[in-house]
Amino acid sequence: MKKLQILALLTLLTLMLTSCGNSGPSTKLNVTMTDFKYDSMNYSVPAGQEITMKIKNEGAVEHEFVIMKPGLTVGENFGPEDEDNIYWEVEVAPGETKTVTFTAPGDAGDYQVVCGTEGHFMAGMQSNLTVVK
Numbered sequence: 001m002k003k004l005q006i007l008a009l010l011t012l013l014t015l016m017l018t019s020c021g022n023s024g025p026s027t028k029l030n031v032t033m034t035d036f037k038y039d040s041m042n043y044s045v046p047a048g049q050e051i052t053m054k055i056k057n058e059g060a061v062e063h064e065f066v067i068m069k070p071g072l073t074v075g076e077n078f079g080p081e082d083e084d085n086i087y088w089e090v091e092v093a094p095g096e097t098k099t100v101t102f103t104a105p106g107d108a109g110d111y112q113v114v115c116g117t118e119g120h121f122m123a124g125m126q127s128n129l130t131v132v133k
């Protein structure tokens, strides 16, 4: 009986820890950019909510956090033809930290995140924003 109780407690603890993880949708995002990458390959936000993002650039050059419109992705390189496909973007100078807000898209799904600074997308600087209903 004791063993079962311990097992139940452990299961509960695991569930609690899992749900408190960084992977669930949140209206508060913390993003750190370094030269040519984001600190996560996936950020998750609730649909239609106002999101507060604290974004830090620890790199030596300017970086951007560009969210593409639903279903639209960048081709081989980020160019002028992609400008119309931007949902929202922020630019951060090297060494700078900004706190910005934006409204999450109303439709659930995956949105491509890229850096629009020339050559950075090609260098692999991209991520994903999951919008959850």
Ligand SMILES: [Cu+2]
Binding pocket: 036, 062, 063, 064, 115, 116, 117, 120, 125
């Ligand atoms: Cu960049």
